[in-house]
Amino acid sequence: MSKPLLIPCPSCNALNRIPSERISDKPSCGRCKAMLLTSAPIELTQANFASQTKGDLPLLVDVWASWCGPCQAFAPTFNQAAIQLQGQYRLGKLDSEANQQLAGQLAIRSIPSLILFRQGKEVARQSGALGLAQLLAWLKNH
DSSP: OOOEEEEEOTTTOOEEEEEGGGGGGOOBOTTTOOBSSOSSOEEEOTTTHHHHHOSSSOEEEEEEOTTOHHHHHHHHHHHHHHHHTBTTBEEEEEETTTTHHHHHHTTOOSSSEEEEEETTEEEEEEESOOOHHHHHHHHHHO
16 A cells, blocks of 8 residues: 555645545545545635645646736646646646735746646746647656
8 A cells, every 4th residue: 555645625725645546536625525636727825825735746836817818828728737637736726916925925927827836845837828738748847
C-alpha cells in the first residue's frame, strides 16, 4: 500500500488523506462530502488560496481578469486541461481584479499568467496564453 495523498477540499479547504491507489475512485471530502477532484477549475480567492496550494497533487493556477481578451480566449483551453489532468493535477482560476491584494503578493505583472504550485511552493511560472498541447508540454517539463 502506497503513501496516502493529502488533498485540500475545494469547498471547505479541509485536508483529506486519500490512498494514492484510490485517487481514480472519485474521492469526497471527509468533512463536507464535496468531490475532491473535479473536472473543472476551482475558483481561488484571498480566503482559500493558502489552503488550496497545500497538498500532494500539484495546483496549476490561471491568473486572469474579465476584461482581458487573451484570458477569455485561453479559458476554454484551461477547462479542457482540467478535464484531461483530473487526478494528476488540480487546476484553479484566480481573478486578479477581484483579488488584487493576492495578485500583488504573487507579483503578477501580466495576464494570463500560469503558476504551478507543489506542496505550497511555486515551482514554475509562465506568462501568456498557451494552446492545449503547449500547456501539457510545459507541465511535463516541470
